Amino acid sequence: MFSLGSPLDPRALLAAASTPPLDGALWRLDGVTFALLVLVVGIAAAVLPFAHRSLRGDRHGTAITVALGAMLATTAWLALAGPLWMLGLAWSASTVATLVALGLGGGVRALLPGALWLIAADVALWAAVVLSSLGAGTDAAALLLVVAAALRCALPPAQSWLVGSLYAPTPVSAALHGGIVNGGGILVITQLPLISDSLLATVALALLAGFGLLVGVAASLTRTDIKGRLVLSTVAQMGFMLLCAALGLAAAALVHLVAHGLYKSSLFLSSSDGIDRRAYERRAPARLALSPRGAVARVATGAALPVLALAAVALAVYPGGRGVPELLLLVVVGAAFAAAGSRAALLAPSTALAAVSSALLAAGAAAYALAASLLSAVVAPSPTTEALPAVVVIAVLTLALVVALGVVRRWFPLSRAGLTLQAFALGVGEPRAARFSSRASSMSSIRTPDSLVTSLTTGASS
Structure with a gap:
């Protein structure tokens, strides 16, 4: 984050304690791996016992718990993988474990969007592996890595697979948001030198990350259910993390990835207590x-x-x-x-x-x-x-638009911009037909704000 001018450099001590991966080594053992393993072990310690208790009466409970263990184990493998082809094997194994957990826990409604987008991410990653192994198409390989990471991180238009995971039990959501979704960040952080060599890939990463941040913020401000808001805030957080990586701030992206994974998984595991907390807040004494x-x-x-x-x-x-x-x-x-x-x-x-x-x-x-x-x-x-100036401009514009979204949502919710924002945000992650229907309904009643607010409220409650 900052450079040191002192001879007593704590970063030098940390670097000396790390073992960087050797060229051609199958495994990497360094500070990045250690930080990611802390994330995986912490999530496993919380999610697996919770799943064992909460799914005890489910006929697929044991199978889902095993699938969750496989999801977290393959995420650890992803963190340890050295060469790109080994990372691809871990990536595909985590995809299989994720689809099994979604199918057993949420059925077709959770499995179908996940299968479409996650398999597309696998195809993009393995195409990058092939191009990289052949030593040709550096720009194409780097761009494919960016696409794979964006799809795994559920950046738009792939956010629907993460929204569909809400049909699965809470432990599945906690493992997804604490482990599997972070796979895109792991890919970008570990392969950032390759991505940074390509102007096209770096700018594409910044654009996709900025757009994901904007969509996630807009949707999470409007979503009314607790788990849906957590899902869409994850989209925004993944966008911010990848934007840090596009700026070259890999360490900051890693810290954000680990902290967000631990924090968000704990929020999902405690999401069922949201109603009790709201009731307690209503009964609590008035604020001083x-x-x-x-x-x-x-x-x-x-x-x-x-x-x-x-x-x-x-x-x-x-x-x-x-x-x-x-x-x-x-x-x-x-x-x-x-x-x-x-x-x-x-x-x-x-x-x-x-x-x-x-x-x-x-x-x-x-x-x-x-x-x-x-x-x-x-x-x-x-x-x-040479892409850094463009990425900085994208980052500044994105953050300015995020502030503008907050201002509109807070102080001008019934303005034309506010109502349009709410209509768009309510359709994020919904099936395409429902999204188009919602937009058509909102446009037909744009001159009658009261009726549009009523329709938006009804859509949110349903």
């Missing part, structure tokens, strides 16, 4: 009344502490920056921590709890900066390419 000055002080403190911690680690431990991509990432991460800190401080029932929440978020911001910078020593560096 604050004066305008007190509310401003809380918001400012909650936002400032995480940002200061992030900046302190970046400047004190890692003096100097390498360029615009790192600065852009820090701005985005700082804004995210500031928003979370201000909200947590404002909702805290007491001043002491507000201070504790701000301190915890500050520790999280410092840990993020430290982890990303340490891992940058063991992640294959992305060479500076």
Whole structure:
């Protein structure tokens, strides 16, 4: 993330403790592998016991649990694979395990979209393997790798396979979002030097990632069911992770991939408690009344502490920056921590709890900066390419549009733009006929906002 100027370089110590993969070696054992194995083991420790308990009365319960174990085992294989053809074998094995789990758990409605998109990703990856082994078509091979990663990460138009997985039991969703979907990120991070050598592939990766981020944010802001919102937020998160990779920030992409996988799998496993939590919140005492000055002080403190911690680690431990991509990432991460800190401080029932929440978020911001910078020593560096200026422009435009979406959704929900956004977002991931029908209905009633809001509400509740 940042370069070090001190002789006591913690990244050098981490690099010395890692064993980089040798050319032609079947397995890779380095810091990237270690981080990914932590993700897989953590998810397995949570998902497999949960599946064993929750599926005990299901006639396919044992088979689904075995398939989940195979999904996670093949993801670990994917992290350990050295050459591209070995990675392809692990990739296809994880596809088979995923389709078995979707078919047993969700039937045809979950299996069919997954089979179409996941097999298409396999075809793209193996075509890249063949071209790479022949030593021809570097641009074509890199572009095929990008396509395979985008399809596995459920970027549009492939988000329907991840939405269809909602028909499967909760443990399947947790394993998908914590492991299988991350396969696209693993592919890009491990093969980033090859992808970065191609201007076309790098720009395509940035465009697909930016579009996925926009679609995921728009849809997750509108979706009303808990698991559906989690699915579409995963689309947005995968888009952001791949956008970091396109900018050459492989270490930041790896940190985001691991953190999101652990966090999202835990959210899926606890999604069934959402109704109980909402009921508890309604019965809870009213929020502490604050004066305008007190509310401003809380918001400012909650936002400032995480940002200061992030900046302190970046400047004190890692003096100097390498360029615009790192600065852009820090701005985005700082804004995210500031928003979370201000909200947590404002909702805290007491001043002491507000201070504790701000301190915890500050520790999280410092840990993020430290982890990303340490891992940058063991992640294959992305060479500076002629595509970087274009990728930076794409990233800036994407983030500006994300902010615009939030503003429209928050302050102008009944404007023409707001209603169009909701109509589009409600159709994301739905069957094509239903999506076209929804758009036609919304366009026919665009001059009567009340009737359109009624139809959107009815569609969301159904």
